[in-house]
Amino acid sequence: MQQGDAMSPSEGFGKRPGIKRVGLMGGTFDPIHYGHLVTAEVARAKFRLDLVIFVPAGIPPHKRGVRISSRTDRYMMTVMATLTNPYFEVSRTELDRPGPSYAIDTVRHLKKEFDEETEIFFITGADAAIEILTWKDAKDLLKECGFIVATRPGCSTGELERRLMEARLHSTHCICMVEVPALAISSTDIRRRVEQGEPIRYLLPMNVENYVYKTGLYQKKCNNDKK
Numbered sequence: 001m002q003q004g005d006a007m008s009p010s011e012g013f014g015k016r017p018g019i020k021r022v023g024l025m026g027g028t029f030d031p032i033h034y035g036h037l038v039t040a041e042v043a044r045a046k047f048r049l050d051l052v053i054f055v056p057a058g059i060p061p062h063k064r065g066v067r068i069s070s071r072t073d074r075y076m077m078t079v080m081a082t083l084t085n086p087y088f089e090v091s092r093t094e095l096d097r098p099g100p101s102y103a104i105d106t107v108r109h110l111k112k113e114f115d116e117e118t119e120i121f122f123i124t125g126a127d128a129a130i131e132i133l134t135w136k137d138a139k140d141l142l143k144e145c146g147f148i149v150a151t152r153p154g155c156s157t158g159e160l161e162r163r164l165m166e167a168r169l170h171s172t173h174c175i176c177m178v179e180v181p182a183l184a185i186s187s188t189d190i191r192r193r194v195e196q197g198e199p200i201r202y203l204l205p206m207n208v209e210n211y212v213y214k215t216g217l218y219q220k221k222c223n224n225d226k227k
């Protein structure tokens with residue numbers, strides 16, 4: 001374990017037995033919302049996952065230079081949103097690892113917690129997955145785990161299907177798409193709504209909404225100045 005890594009429930013106590021299938025839910029989660037939670041739950045049920053580990057990205061590789069909320073805020077919101085689901089956990093591995101958060105490093109690190117036969121599925125959104133063959137060590141990654149790619153309703157999937165088909169040529173696991181109607185919700189839209197003073201209720205869990213307002217996340221600076 002690297003210095004600064006948070007301990008997951010069993011780290012240091014050997015492998016976690018009896019877990020056959022694990023989903024790693026990768027995303028920036030700025031903020032986490034019901035679209036993400038429904039995606040994780042749909043994937044859990046459809047692929048019979050024993051566990052879904054949410055992995056907030058430390059520095060999303062394709063977003064270097066883009067302003068995102070602090071690691072602490074995104075971690076806190078992810079923990080709060082997932083608290084009530086006994087199948088959900090949150091990992092700090094990418095938040096505590098220096099440098100860009102490459103999926104290959106995350107998958108290899110978290111795999112060590114489970115038996116060799118445990119199947120790992122990386123769950124993420126279509127816009128991220130469409131670039132999958134450009135991800136660091138993509139061909140190795142495709143041999144390490146399966147992919148569950150969540151699409152928004154109404155999104156054209158032609159190009160995505162073509163890219164995933166190409167990815168399958170290098171993969172020894174399943175690469176599947178799931179349509180998640182709740183993904184009509186988006187983090188970008190939530191941030192815009194907060195900035196423009198529009199409601200966000202029912203788009204994300206109440207405790208996350210409270211956290212957003214209490215910490216002043218996504219508010220325009222001049223809104224705070226008016227108070």
Ligand code: NAP
Nearest residue numbers: 026027028057060102103124125127128135136150186187
């Ligand atoms: P993003 O570009 O912010 O998101 C792409 C789209 O997918 C957005 O519409 C987003 O919706 C949605 N989305 C993101 N994560 C999702 C999830 N887990 N379930 C359902 N929808 C999701 O992508 P990102 O969040 O920065 O990156 C996604 C993951 O891919 C991260 O874990 C990142 O580290 C990984 N990634 C790895 C590499 C690499 O290893 N080289 C390269 C690129 C991405 P919202 O905006 O509403 O979340």
